[in-house]
């Protein structure tokens with residue numbers, strides 16, 4: 001395993017760093033440090049303008065193939081971009097669902113017409129996407145989706161409910177898993193539909209979170225429509241497409257988040273020094289553990305990178321989500337213990353950024369596959385243990 005970046009990679013790093021520094025000192029200075037954990041629903045219009053600026057400067061779709069408007073850069077450079085992005089404290093991304101989930105899914109399963117219609121507007125920051133998988137009765141057990149889609153007069157008509165749909169309110173499009181044949185076995189009767197969000201048949205009801213924000217929502221489909229051609233992977237072929245998208249979510253797109261974690265740990269250490277918590281031997285030990293955990297995540301990410309040359313995630317990649325989610329949840333608890341009495345909430349008080357971090361990190365072990373589900377995946381797919389009861 002070669003742990004060093006090449007001279008070209010380092011040159012690329014300089015270019016990214018310079019651009020981010022300029023942009024975030026000028027027009028977009030107010031966005032520095034915004035839109036992160038627990039703050040995702042803020043400054044939406046300003047962050048959309050930022051996404052457009054990223055697109056215009058060629059920073060979106062770095063690893064996308066050239067024929068789809070990407071730059072076909074190696075994964076190492078995509079990681080470098082994300083590292084520098086976090087180091088610069090650049091704003092939380094709004095376009096990541098389109099760029100890192102739907103884009104790669106369309107390369108693998110989309111028709112040429114779908115690629116031509118949807119990919120350019122992801123790259124230009126003009127259209128935003130949300131992921132319509134979960135329903136009240138289908139989360140970990142995703143194959144239980146009940147949202148129905150029926151073909152009528154050349155259009156899909158959709159009826160049902162999705163829940164926990166991140167960014168639904170600010171997205172132009174949703175990729176939704178819908179049941180298109182209830183008579184087939186459950187994995188086989190599902191289609192992956194691309195649905196426009198701004199239409200009368202869709203009602204979006206934001207769900208307020210413990211942080212006070214509302215970045216996700218319930219989405220109700222009552223005769224919502226989408227064109228017949230907006231099905232990815234064929235009618236009733238949605239399960240394999242959905243699993244493809246999840247592999248992107250659980251794998252490559254989580255590679256470089258450690259730098260933003262490092263920023264959070266730095267803030268905790270600074271506070272511990274300032275308020276004296278750093279004198280407490282147990283706090284010191286937990287800070288050291290957190291620091292070591294960050295290094296382990298980085299080494300594991302580099303190991304994944306070297307093993308992912310063919311674009312396929314290795315067995316080792318399967319521990320990534322479980323590891324970072326658990327680490328980040330623990331970091332939130334450490335933040336509260338360092339805050340001490342200042343962590344106690346009083347009605348009407350604005351949240352301290354570390355309180356917000358703590359509240360937000362409660363969800364890390366749930367979304368994109370809960371810790372229990374990750375353990376099942378590791379047991380069955382990485383270690384080859386027998387399947388547990390379902």
Ligand SMILES: Cc1cc2nc3c(=O)[nH]c(=O)nc-3n(C[C@H](O)[C@H](O)[C@H](O)COP(=O)(O)OP(=O)(O)OC[C@H]3O[C@@H](n4cnc5c(N)ncnc54)[C@H](O)[C@@H]3O)c2cc1C
Nearest residue numbers: 131132133134139140141164165166363366367368370372
């Ligand atoms: C912040 C956030 C953002 C999200 N964004 C989106 C989004 O954009 N789009 C979307 O579609 N969804 C989204 N989700 C939903 C998320 O994918 C689900 O919450 C997750 O898949 C778990 O499903 P569930 O909530 O229905 O819990 P359940 O599946 O009901 O699980 C409840 C508990 O049972 C455990 N459990 C379930 N099955 C098993 C099993 N077989 N073995 C062992 N334990 C098991 C789980 O681990 C969990 O602890 C988001 C969730 C969060 C928290």
